Amino acid sequence: MNTLEEVNDFVHHGHQEYLPHVSIDPVIFGYYQQKLKILLLRWKGLDGWGLPGGFIKRREPLSQAAYRILHEKTNLSDLFLQQFHVFGDSPYRVQERSGREYKEKFGLEVEPDNWLLERTLSIGYFALVDYSKVSVTTDYFTEDYYWFDVSDIPPLLFDQNETVEKALLTLRLQIYHQPIGYNLLPEKFTIPEIHTLYETILGKELDQRNFSKKLIALGLIKKLDERRSIGAHRSPFLYQFEKEQYEQALQEGIMHTY
Amino acid sequence: MNTLEEVNDFVHHGHQEYLPHVSIDPVIFGYYQQKLKILLLRWKGLDGWGLPGGFIKRREPLSQAAYRILHEKTNLSDLFLQQFHVFGDSPYRVQERSGREYKEKFGLEVEPDNWLLERTLSIGYFALVDYSKVSVTTDYFTEDYYWFDVSDIPPLLFDQNETVEKALLTLRLQIYHQPIGYNLLPEKFTIPEIHTLYETILGKELDQRNFSKKLIALGLIKKLDERRSIGAHRSPFLYQFEKEQYEQALQEGIMHTY
Structure with a gap:
């Protein structure tokens, strides 16, 4: 999707390719030299940082969709994504959206019953990687990326601060009952x-x-x-x-x- | 929904009230006198046992939908439901369904693009209760209920055996890091x-x-x-x-x- 024409096609015909009402939003934790960070993207036109999310194809298994979206948005692959929560309670996740921002940001006219304006639940996934070994490539929709320290996350798009908090909570719970850090340490460690x-x-x-x-x-x-x-x-x-x-x-x- | 006319209305116009593509399926564990059981319903017309599931209303918060569905299907309330997984990988969760069973079971003609035939992801919730204190009332769609021993679960509808297995796995993991059984024991116990x-x-x-x-x-x-x-x-x-x-x-x- 590299032209306005392609974006237009996604907005008006994307529902033929993707399931409406459900998005996937991966939280990628990066650890290196005593720092824990989170990968965020700056979305073009949206004036803010957000997670590398996207939609599920109509006949695509859910986990496969999570890997595809992450790869498309960041070029990351070969990491273990773990599903942790579906978000569908906050006011943002209950209501429809306004078509106004499409008009203002992209100059696109969006019909009131457009699939992208409908209520959307968000499925959260997380992973933990060594960020010194990661090379991120942004795509057409995203103009920048940055590894933010977990203690210094900026206000995120939509309800995504809640997503990040819950991911961090889950990660912290799991390190005591899953070998979650094993790929971040040498095989034999002190x-x-x-x-x-x-x-x-x-x-x-x-x-x-x-x-x-x-x-x-x-x-x-x-x-x-x-x-x-x-x-x-x-x-x-x-x-x-x-x-x-x-x-x-x-x-x-x-x-x-x- | 107590008449065929109402069922017909649900099938043909339910998408105006409910979100398509996502269902909620609660797994209710019951503990009493050294037995762990699961509540299953026998669905009318479907010749099999299944979970007390249902759909989310278009403007209903997700957790609220889970409680409403459980209450409508079983009359249970005041229990702590915990979300544990979204199912969207099995062949059943990727494909569309056939309208044939509606014709055969209910004598209903269902158009090929009907919302109930579309691909549906399932959000699993679970709870743990003292089943000796529970009185279940079935609704119009369900003709019977039974507490099955977890070691003797029958073949369930759709992919719901996988849902039950994952719920049991999650319950077993969580008893060591959440006070999950506290409502099953006296306040002070031996x-x-x-x-x-x-x-x-x-x-x-x-x-x-x-x-x-x-x-x-x-x-x-x-x-x-x-x-x-x-x-x-x-x-x-x-x-x-x-x-x-x-x-x-x-x-x-x-x-x-x-």
């Missing part, structure tokens, strides 16, 4: 490394000794019979995520082996 | 009581001593300075859910106080 990761994600300090004891008690990590040699008198033990045990537990629906 | 509840929900045996130690370590329950008098030489200590601490933690997005 306690200070995972401690820093968890402090960053949770946004607060954790007592290091209790922290590691609990992670082991929960069956999330295990201590290896191996050390890393850092200096003359420093060779901390290495640890590993209990990833297989976790995946099996998830399959069986039982997370902790009490 | 370790054997909560132990039985958790064994029933998880469907497996748990070592009682380790179990109680972990629940306390997780900050989920606390030991009271109080005992229950059962017999001459039996007066076990009482425990209580750390409900307030949990709700606060949930608000803050941090579940465990490591």
Whole structure:
């Protein structure tokens, strides 16, 4: 979609290709060197930052749509997207929209019963990646992107601040019962490394000794019979995520082996 | 909706009142005396058991729709429904449906572009209640209801066996990080009581001593300075859910106080 003609076609005939009433809005968390950030796009014509969202094709499986949208909007692929919530309660998600902004921003006349003005529920997905390894490419609709610190998210389009808050809440809940950070650490890591990761994600300090004891008690990590040699008198033990045990537990629906 | 005329109206004009493409399907778990069951309805004309589902009104907040649908279909109210997943990947959730069954079951002619035949995503909700306290009333569409044991769920309509499985998985994950059973136990309970509840929900045996130690370590329950008098030489200590601490933690997005 690179011309006004194509945008016009999307607005007036997009309902033939896409399901109305439901959008997908991915929240991409990026971690690197003790910082947790979120990927936001600046949408052309909309004067604000927002999530890389889009619509589901009429015969497209839901998860496939989430990956396609993210890839189209950011060029990101090969990351594990996890569905976390459907938003349909806020006033913005209950009402219809006005066609006025299409007229003002794009000079498009939009009929009152246009599919893009109808009530739209939003399905939230999230992922956690190492943002130093990510190269984002914006598309025609988006003129810029930026990794915002989670403690400094600007006012977002629509109700998307709520989406980001709920994604962060879910991420913070899940790090204690899913090996969610395993792709952000070396395969074998030290306690200070995972401690820093968890402090960053949770946004607060954790007592290091209790922290590691609990992670082991929960069956999330295990201590290896191996050390890393850092200096003359420093060779901390290495640890590993209990990833297989976790995946099996998830399959069986039982997370902790009490 | 009590006559064929009203059903006809729903089929042909329901899209004016309801959003197409999205349904809500609640999974109601019932616990009583060491049994975990699920409430299923037998739908008139559909020859099978299914969830008490329905559609969202065009200007109705999503959560409100979930409560309304459950109440209309079962007469249940005042229970905490929790959204857990949107289903949109299975072949059934990607394709359109056939109008043939409306003709065969109800003698209704349904036009090929009817809203009820369109692709429909399903939003799953679940709740956990004491089923001995519940009185279910079926409506016009449903001719019977039954609490099925979770280990003995019959083949359900559409893709609803997947919905039930995912709900059970979510319930089992959440009992370790939400006070999900607090309305199923007395306010002050003994370790054997909560132990039985958790064994029933998880469907497996748990070592009682380790179990109680972990629940306390997780900050989920606390030991009271109080005992229950059962017999001459039996007066076990009482425990209580750390409900307030949990709700606060949930608000803050941090579940465990490591």
